[in-house]
Amino acid sequence: MAKELIFGHQNPDTDAIGTAIAYSYLQNKLGYDTEAVALGEANDETKYALNKFGFTAPRVIKTASNEVDAVMLVDHNEPQQSVSDIDKVKVTHVVDHHRIMNFNTADPLYYRAAPVGCTSTIMWQMYNEKEIEIPQDIAGIMLSAIISDTLLLKSPTTTDQDKEAVVSLANIAGVDYKEYGLKMLKAGTNIADKSEEDLIDLDAKSFELNGSNVRVAQINVVDLPEALERKDAFLKAMDEASKREGYDMFMLLITNILDSDSEALVVGSDESKAKFEKAFNAKLSDSEVKLPGVVSRKKQVVPPLTNAFEA
Amino acid sequence: MAKELIFGHQNPDTDAIGTAIAYSYLQNKLGYDTEAVALGEANDETKYALNKFGFTAPRVIKTASNEVDAVMLVDHNEPQQSVSDIDKVKVTHVVDHHRIMNFNTADPLYYRAAPVGCTSTIMWQMYNEKEIEIPQDIAGIMLSAIISDTLLLKSPTTTDQDKEAVVSLANIAGVDYKEYGLKMLKAGTNIADKSEEDLIDLDAKSFELNGSNVRVAQINVVDLPEALERKDAFLKAMDEASKREGYDMFMLLITNILDSDSEALVVGSDESKAKFEKAFNAKLSDSEVKLPGVVSRKKQVVPPLTNAFEA
Numbered sequence: 001m002a003k004e005l006i007f008g009h010q011n012p013d014t015d016a017i018g019t020a021i022a023y024s025y026l027q028n029k030l031g032y033d034t035e036a037v038a039l040g041e042a043n044d045e046t047k048y049a050l051n052k053f054g055f056t057a058p059r060v061i062k063t064a065s066n067e068v069d070a071v072m073l074v075d076h077n078e079p080q081q082s083v084s085d086i087d088k089v090k091v092t093h094v095v096d097h098h099r100i101m102n103f104n105t106a107d108p109l110y111y112r113a114a115p116v117g118c119t120s121t122i123m124w125q126m127y128n129e130k131e132i133e134i135p136q137d138i139a140g141i142m143l144s145a146i147i148s149d150t151l152l153l154k155s156p157t158t159t160d161q162d163k164e165a166v167v168s169l170a171n172i173a174g175v176d177y178k179e180y181g182l183k184m185l186k187a188g189t190n191i192a193d194k195s196e197e198d199l200i201d202l203d204a205k206s207f208e209l210n211g212s213n214v215r216v217a218q219i220n221v222v223d224l225p226e227a228l229e230r231k232d233a234f235l236k237a238m239d240e241a242s243k244r245e246g247y248d249m250f251m252l253l254i255t256n257i258l259d260s261d262s263e264a265l266v267v268g269s270d271e272s273k274a275k276f277e278k279a280f281n282a283k284l285s286d287s288e289v290k291l292p293g294v295v296s297r298k299k300q301v302v303p304p305l306t307n308a309f310e311a
Numbered sequence: 312m313a314k315e316l317i318f319g320h321q322n323p324d325t326d327a328i329g330t331a332i333a334y335s336y337l338q339n340k341l342g343y344d345t346e347a348v349a350l351g352e353a354n355d356e357t358k359y360a361l362n363k364f365g366f367t368a369p370r371v372i373k374t375a376s377n378e379v380d381a382v383m384l385v386d387h388n389e390p391q392q393s394v395s396d397i398d399k400v401k402v403t404h405v406v407d408h409h410r411i412m413n414f415n416t417a418d419p420l421y422y423r424a425a426p427v428g429c430t431s432t433i434m435w436q437m438y439n440e441k442e443i444e445i446p447q448d449i450a451g452i453m454l455s456a457i458i459s460d461t462l463l464l465k466s467p468t469t470t471d472q473d474k475e476a477v478v479s480l481a482n483i484a485g486v487d488y489k490e491y492g493l494k495m496l497k498a499g500t501n502i503a504d505k506s507e508e509d510l511i512d513l514d515a516k517s518f519e520l521n522g523s524n525v526r527v528a529q530i531n532v533v534d535l536p537e538a539l540e541r542k543d544a545f546l547k548a549m550d551e552a553s554k555r556e557g558y559d560m561f562m563l564l565i566t567n568i569l570d571s572d573s574e575a576l577v578v579g580s581d582e583s584k585a586k587f588e589k590a591f592n593a594k595l596s597d598s599e600v601k602l603p604g605v606v607s608r609k610k611q612v613v614p615p616l617t618n619a620f621e622a
Contacts, residue, residue, distance in 0.1 A: 099416045106617055108410055108426035108609070115419035129440045298419070306417055 003033045004092065005061065005068050007083065008119075009076035010039045011204050014046045014184075017058060018145035019074040019119040022138050023095060026123070027072070029132050034072065037061045039083055043202050045188025045220075049144035052184070053137040053173070064089050075119040077103040080206050095122055098298060102208070117162040118149035124165040139172035147181040148188075151220075154260050157299045185257050189222045196230060196237040200252055207302060209309035212248040212272065215241070216297055216305075220257045227254050228263060228288075235287055238267045248272050251305075255295050262291045279308035314344045315403065316372065316379050318394065319430075320387035321350045322515050325357040325495075328369060329456035330385040330430040333449050334406060337434070338383070340443050345383065348372045350394055354513050356499025356531075360455035363495070364448040364484070375400050386430040388414040391517050406433055409609060413519070428473040429460035435476040450483035458492040459499075462531075465571055468610045496568050500532050507541060507548040511563055518613060520620035523559040523583065526552070527608055527616075531568045538565050539574060539599075546598055549578045559583050562616075566606050573602045590619035 006024045008016020017038050024036035035058075042050060042057040050057055064071050065088035072093035078101045079086050093110040094103075097119050114122050120142035127134050134142070146166050150158040153166060170177035191199055204217035217238075221227045238250040249268030256262070265288055266276050273284055282289045294300045317335045319327020328349050335347035346369075353361060353368040361368055375382050376399035383404035389412045390397050404421040405414075408430050425433050431453035438445050445453070457477050461469040464477060481488035502510055515528035528549075532538045549561040560579030567573070576599055577587050584595055593600045605611045 097419055099418055100411070100420070100422065101415050103414075104412050105410045106614060108408055109424065110426065111411065111422050111424040113420065113422040115421065303417060 001031065001033050002070065003035065003068055004070045004072055005037050005064055006034050006072040006074060007037050007039055007058075007061070007064075008074045009081040009205065011201060012038045012040050012046070013043065013075075013203055014049055014148035015119050015145040016075045017042055017046050018049065018141040018148075019095070019123050020058065021055060022120060022123050022127075022142050022145075023072065023074055025135070025138050026127060026130070026132055027093075030130065035059075043188060044190060045148060045184055046144075048184050048187035049141060049148075052180070053140035053144070055137065055141060074123075077101070077113075078207075079103070080208065095119055095126070097122065099302075114161075116159045117153075117155060117157040118146040118165075120145035120149075120169075121159075121162045121165040124169060125161070134169070134172055136173055139169045140175065143169040143173050143175070143177060143180075144184055147177065147184060151255075151257055151260065151295055152178065152181045152185065155296045155299075157296045185220065186222060189220050189257065191219060191221060191227060196233040197241075200234065200237050200241060200250075205297070206247070207305070209306055212309055213246055214272075214305060214309070215245070215247040215250045216253065216301055217251070218253040218255060218297055220255050222256065222258055224254065224256045224261075224263060231265065231288065234265055235267055238265065242267060249276065251276065251301070253291070253294070253297065253301065260293060260295050262294045264289050264291050264294075275308040275311075276305070278311070279304035312342065312344050313381065314346065314379055315381045315383055316348050316375055317345050317383040317385060318348050318350055318369075318372070318375075319385045320392040320516065322512060323349045323351050323357070324354065324386075324514055325360055325459035326430050326456040327386045328353055328357050329360065329452040329459075330406070330434050331369065332366060333431060333434050333438075333453050333456075334383065334385050336446070336449050337438060337441070337443055338404075341441065346370075354499060355501060356459060356495055357455075359495050359498035360452060360459075363491070364451035364455070366448065366452060385434075388412070388424075389518075390414065391519065406430055406437070408433060410613075425472075427470045428464075428466060428468040429457040429476075431456035431460075431480075432470075432473045432476040435480060436472070445480070445483055447484055450480045451486065454480040454484050454486070454488060454491075455495055458488065458495060462566075462568055462571065462606055463489065463492045463496065466607045466610070468607045496531060497533060500530075500534075500568065502530060502532060502538060507544040508552075511545065511548050511552060511561075516608070517558070518616070520617055523620055524557055525583075525616060525620070526556070526558040526561045527564065527612055528562070529564040529566060529608055531566050533567065533569055535565065535567045535572075535574060542576065542599065545576055546578055549576065553578060560587065562587065562612070564602070564605070564608065564612065571604060571606050573605045575600050575602050575605075586619040586622075587616070589622070590615035 020036040024034045027034045038058040063085045064083045065085045070090040096113045200217045249272035252265040254263045331347040335345045349369040374396045376396045381401040560583035563576040565574045
């Protein structure tokens with residue numbers, strides 16, 4: 001069987017990288033020949049998790065078709081979030097927990113999606129269904145992915161299935177998930193030694209909303225005032241990125257992981273900003289607005305933006 | 312929990328109707344409130360199977376949004392094969408074995424697809440994963456769906472998983488699958504008492520191929536010469552349907568289920584016919600051509616047509 005690459009989305013987070021590693025292990029057990037790779041460097045949080053469970057970061061690729069004819073996707077399906085030459089390879093498998101958008105294939109494929117908090121929760125179910133034993137390190141990296149995506153089970157995307165998976169995986173991994181989880185999340189909140197350009201690209205995704213190219217970035221912090229001291233520099237970096245990449249709107253969600261509140265910074269045309277304000281029923285003041293309780297891009301940001309841009 | 316409708320594609324076959332019934336039973340066991348319906352009348356083969364296992368044909372609906380806010384799809388995902396107001400309801404679940412095309416959602420959903428011969432094979436796996444006991448009549452209708460889609464496991468779409476499912480389901484249903492299967496398939500081959508207009512619409516699907524609207528219909532027979540005596544009337548009906556519905560090409564695949572060969576009739580522009588000939592590397596003679604061994608629209612017709620229309 002020809003080798004296939006498995007990867008998550010661009011600007012990978014712990015789910016994108018952790019679930020790729022877990023899926024590759026599972027598929028290889030089932031007779032496939034796969035390698036988990038990544039579409040970017042691991043962030044600090046992911047590095048902490050990889051290190052904790054004894055993994056090295058997956059190799060970073062820029063294109064896939066120079067290596068393989070077929071790939072498997074985790075934690076994404078939208079082509080603009082995938083490898084740059086996704087149209088030149090065949091997608092044979094997808095495991096994801098996002099909406100399906102602009103994902104078209106010529107042939108039938110394996111597709112497994114569920115509206116749960118993390119792709120690793122689906123992966124945990126797949127291991128159980130296939131009755132493949134989960135090694136301790138794989139359990140640890142899947143646990144880390146779920147903690148990351150659900151902000152320690154506090155995000156509104158969290159389902160009972162995520163909670164079950166966390167308890168089961170923490171048991172196999174041999175860690176106290178609350179204690180470990182908070183350490184891991186905090187490892188991802190050190191923004192002091194990173195430039196604004198880097199911070200707005202660490203966990204950023206593009207969405208085509210009714211013809212508009214909308215960028216939504218998110219950073220996790222434990223000290224919101226510290227982050228907002230750099231507001232002008234953030235806005236400048238977002239403005240420059242928008243001009244360079246052609247974004248119609250750029251939104252940065254700065255989330256305090258300790259109290260699950262966020263502050264949003266927004267740059268874009270007056271028309272885009274009006275749509276943003278409509279989406280969240282909130283007025284921007286000097287490009288900034290509080291979004292109390294908003295922590296999930298997928299569940300609390302993209303749907304209202306989609307509705308506002310389509311109205 | 313609000314009621315949801317479950318249905319397969321337009322011009323329903325035994326998979327579309329049988330798997331909808333089986334999925335509704337499974338989901339209701341899991342706590343959902345669902346009803347299996349159909350987007351058209353059951354054909355003769357499906358009626359035979361429904362009758363054999365004690366089911367009445369599901370209620371036929373033309374629209375969904377007048378009844379429910381949310382639906383579950385089986386055996387299709389492409390919007391033009393679905394209910395006419397699919398854009399007005401939320402799709403919460405899909406179980407399918409086709410390519411994914413033009414299927415976009417605003418929110419995450421349950422999506423389960425695999426490149427196997429029949430949707431009921433995936434459904435059988437889902438019952439097993441959820442450890443829900445399959446009643447005898449549900450096993451019978453799922454068995455019928457797999458026999459129908461795989462032409463008694465002889466279609467090139469057939470996988471080992473389909474074969475396993477057939478053996479397991481036949482055992483639960485208490486039938487000899489070969490004997491029953493041939494009787495069921497033959498029940499669908501009586502074309503004598505149907506008009507050409509009806510026959511070209513019984514099992515027909517539309518595909519958008521690079522901007523062209525291509526219709527592919529299939530009928531199963533046991534006596535190919537009998538069917539070809541009506542060739543001129545078939546061509547006339549296909550031509551009229553094309554003008555009425557705006558098809559750029561209409562292809563009718565007449566398949567002899569006993570020897571797994573087909574004869575194709577084709578109407579359309581010279582340009583479309585040239586693409587057809589390129590797709591199958593075969594010359595049409597008086598709008599007709601033999602396609603030896605071709606029995607699967609999904610695996611042996613749509614992919615070569617897609618390639619030819621996109622070249």
